[in-house]
Amino acid sequence: xxxxxxxxxxxxxxxxxxxxxxxxxxxxxxxxxxxxxxxxxxxxxxxxxxxxxxxxxxxxxxxxxxxxxxxxxxxxxxxxxxxxxxxxxxxxxxxxxxxxxxxxxxxxxxxxxxxxxxxxxxxxxxxxxxxxxxxxxxxxxxxxxxxxxxxxxxxxxxxxxxxxxxxxxxxxxxxxxxxxxxxxxxxxxxxxxxxxxxxxxxxxxxxxxxxxxxxxxxxxxxxxxxxxxxxxxxxxxxxxxxxxxxxxxxxxxxxxxxxxxxxxxxxxxxxxxxxxxxxxxxxxxxxx
Numbered sequence: 001x002x003x004x005x006x007x008x009x010x011x012x013x014x015x016x017x018x019x020x021x022x023x024x025x026x027x028x029x030x031x032x033x034x035x036x037x038x039x040x041x042x043x044x045x046x047x048x049x050x051x052x053x054x055x056x057x058x059x060x061x062x063x064x065x066x067x068x069x070x071x072x073x074x075x076x077x078x079x080x081x082x083x084x085x086x087x088x089x090x091x092x093x094x095x096x097x098x099x100x101x102x103x104x105x106x107x108x109x110x111x112x113x114x115x116x117x118x119x120x121x122x123x124x125x126x127x128x129x130x131x132x133x134x135x136x137x138x139x140x141x142x143x144x145x146x147x148x149x150x151x152x153x154x155x156x157x158x159x160x161x162x163x164x165x166x167x168x169x170x171x172x173x174x175x176x177x178x179x180x181x182x183x184x185x186x187x188x189x190x191x192x193x194x195x196x197x198x199x200x201x202x203x204x205x206x207x208x209x210x211x212x213x214x215x216x217x218x219x220x221x222x223x224x225x226x227x228x229x230x231x232x233x234x235x236x237x238x239x240x241x242x243x244x245x246x247x248x249x250x251x252x253x254x255x256x257x258x259x260x261x262x263x264x265x266x267x268x269x270x271x272x273x274x275x276x277x278x279x280x281x282x283x284x285x286x287x288x
Contacts, residue, residue: 001015002021004226005017005025005225005226006021006225007224007225007226012183012224013184014161014162014182014183014184014185014225016089016090016123016162017161017225018064018066018088018090019066019070019071019086019087019088019121020066020071022086022121023071023073023075023084023086025228025229026075026077026084026119026228026229026232027073027075027076027077028075028076028077028078028079030076031075032073032074032075032084033073033074033075034071034072034073035072035073035074035083035103035106035107035110036072036103036106037067037071038067039067039068039099039102039103040057040067040068040099041053041057041068041097041098041099041131042098043130044131044134045130045131045132045134047130047131047132049130053130053131056092056130057092060090060091060092061091063090064088064090064091066088066090066091068091068097068099068100068103069087069088069089069091069092069093069094069095069096069097069099069100069124070085070086070087070088070099070100070103070104071085071086071088072084072085072086072103072104072106072107072110073086074110077119077229077232077233077236078229078230078233078236078237080117080233080236080237080240081114081116082111082116082117082118082119082157082236083107083110083111083114083116083117083118083119084107084118084119084120084121085103085104085107085118085119085120085121086120086121087100087121087122087123087124087161087168088123089123089124089125089161089163092128093124093125094122094123094124094125094168095124095125095126095127095128095129095135096124096126096127096128096135096138096139096142096167096168097127097128097130097131097134097135097138098131098134098135098137098138100128100138101137101138101141101142104120104142104145104172105141105142105145107120108145108146108148108149109145109148111149111154112148112149112152112154115152115154116154117154117155117156117157117236117239118149118154118155118156118157119157119159119232120156120157120158120159120172120173120176121158121159121161122158122159122160122161122164122168122169122173123161123162123163123164124163124164124165124166124168124173125163125165125166126165126166126167126168126169126170127139127166127167127168135167136167138167138171139167139170139171139172140171142171142172143171143172143175145172146172146175155177155178155235155239156175156176156177156178157176157177157178157180157232157235157236158173158175158176158177158178158179158180159179159180159181159182159223159228159232160173160179160180160181160182160185160187160210160219161181161182161185162182162184162185162186163185163186163187163191164181164185164186164187165186165187165188165189165190165191166189166190169187169188169189170189174218178220178235179218179219179220180219180220180221180222180223180228180231180232181210181213181214181219181221181222181223182210182222182223182224182225182228183210183211183222183224184209184210184211185209185210186208186209187208187209187210187213187218187219188207188208191208192207192208195207210222
């Protein structure tokens with residue numbers, strides 16, 4: 001199973017795979033370098049359900065061997081450098097809290113600094129309820145972080161693994177320039193059981209599955225995990241611009257000032273005819 005990337009050789013079922021193991025499969029022989037592994041979740045809300053939030057964090061760390069539900073890294077895929085942000089469902093269901101949002105935002109910044117693409121692999125139940133509104137704020141934070149890549153003209157390659165749901169699918173997971181999904185992955189804002197319990201209606205068995213989302217045009221392709229590295233490398237080769245020099249602060253400032261000036265001119269346009277007419281009439285009166 002490990003040699004086959006945790007894909008059943010008989011039926012093709014994709015079993016869960018850890019973030020670090022996935023990086024081992026994607027990266028070239030040189031390996032990959034993890035970024036910001038020291039970041040850890042805090043407990044600002046002092047949340048307590050069946051157990052305290054810090055206790056849940058410690059158990060997840062012990063069970064998964066991870067410090068958070070996302071691993072960020074620098075790597076090369078078939079010689080093409082990129083920055084990757086890989087989610088791991090084994091850590092509290094891959095839920096997105098403040099640290100996950102921060103790691104993804106930093107990964108976007110690093111990709112812009114180096115001028116390389118961003119690769120994101122999602123596997124998440126959504127926003128982390130133990131962090132409340134702070135977790136929900138990561139939806140907006142990650143979307144804004146993606147805008148920096150769009151402004152820099154850098155591609156985002158998205159891979160949706162099982163499951164990709166809730167606030168993750170409702171934010172950055174739906175914003176890839178090229179979006180792949182693994183076979184059978186559940187991709188939906190709400191899971192079918194929640195919808196059935198709410199609407200009292202029976203959903204089709206393929207509701208929200210990757211193949212259905214492909215049919216509906218939500219993704220670009222359903223790709224077997226064993227072929228992902230090759231497919232991603234092909235995309236990166238097509239979009240490769242090489243590592244770019246980061247934009248200097250004055251250039252960004254000049255662009256912003258230019259945009260502000262254009263906005264001021266546009267706002268002034270409706271009043272220009274009256275001002276011009278008033279000036280002309282004033283000159284005629286002076287001439288008389």
